[in-house]
Amino acid sequence: MPPKFQTHRLEFPPELAGRRLDQALATLLPQYSRTRIQRWIEDGAVRVNGLAPRARDVVVGGEAATVEARLHLADFLRHALRLTGTHVGCEHGVCGACNVMIDGRSARSCLTLAVQADGVNVETIEGLTERNAIVELQREFVARNALQCGYCTPGVLVTVAELLVRGKPSRAQIREALSGNYCRCTGYHAIVDAIEAVAARHLDAKP
Numbered sequence: 001m002p003p004k005f006q007t008h009r010l011e012f013p014p015e016l017a018g019r020r021l022d023q024a025l026a027t028l029l030p031q032y033s034r035t036r037i038q039r040w041i042e043d044g045a046v047r048v049n050g051l052a053p054r055a056r057d058v059v060v061g062g063e064a065a066t067v068e069a070r071l072h073l074a075d076f077l078r079h080a081l082r083l084t085g086t087h088v089g090c091e092h093g094v095c096g097a098c099n100v101m102i103d104g105r106s107a108r109s110c111l112t113l114a115v116q117a118d119g120v121n122v123e124t125i126e127g128l129t130e131r132n133a134i135v136e137l138q139r140e141f142v143a144r145n146a147l148q149c150g151y152c153t154p155g156v157l158v159t160v161a162e163l164l165v166r167g168k169p170s171r172a173q174i175r176e177a178l179s180g181n182y183c184r185c186t187g188y189h190a191i192v193d194a195i196e197a198v199a200a201r202h203l204d205a206k207p
Ligand code: FES
Pocket: 087, 088, 089, 090, 091, 092, 093, 094, 095, 096, 097, 098, 099, 108, 109, 110, 111
């Protein structure tokens, strides 16, 4: 007689999007050990759309997705995770529109393969916004008209978020940091003014 299995249908909540399948399952099913969850996956007991995923697949849109080896991180964020705040301009590391934070450092997501981001902390413009890390910059950009079409703006804000963590930059240092971000329509004057104003207000106040 074949063994009987209980079948459970699991829905992955949106906050688990982007997590590895084994980690997402451990969060959803805390009553089971990681070892047991790994074994389920290895044995093919976990099925997604009728297929047996691997532990290192990631949860996307409520399901586990396989990341193609050649997919770059920008496309993965935009198309698989629907995080469209990360923009794609040149796709060869020149314009900075695709900048995201990888383990706290700004990096080109068009030059990073999605599989290289396995196990690291990727933060996009959406993440920085949600945790209010750049709210002052965003307000100052609006107040000073430091954007027109806004295509470059997420990448610029990611660059500047990293810059300001390091301390108060001079105007020359702000310009140098922005040399890796192309803005085709605003011109850099208002952008530099906005960054300088935020740096002066907040970093001058720090002991
Ligand atoms: S799209 Fe990545 S640097 Fe231009």
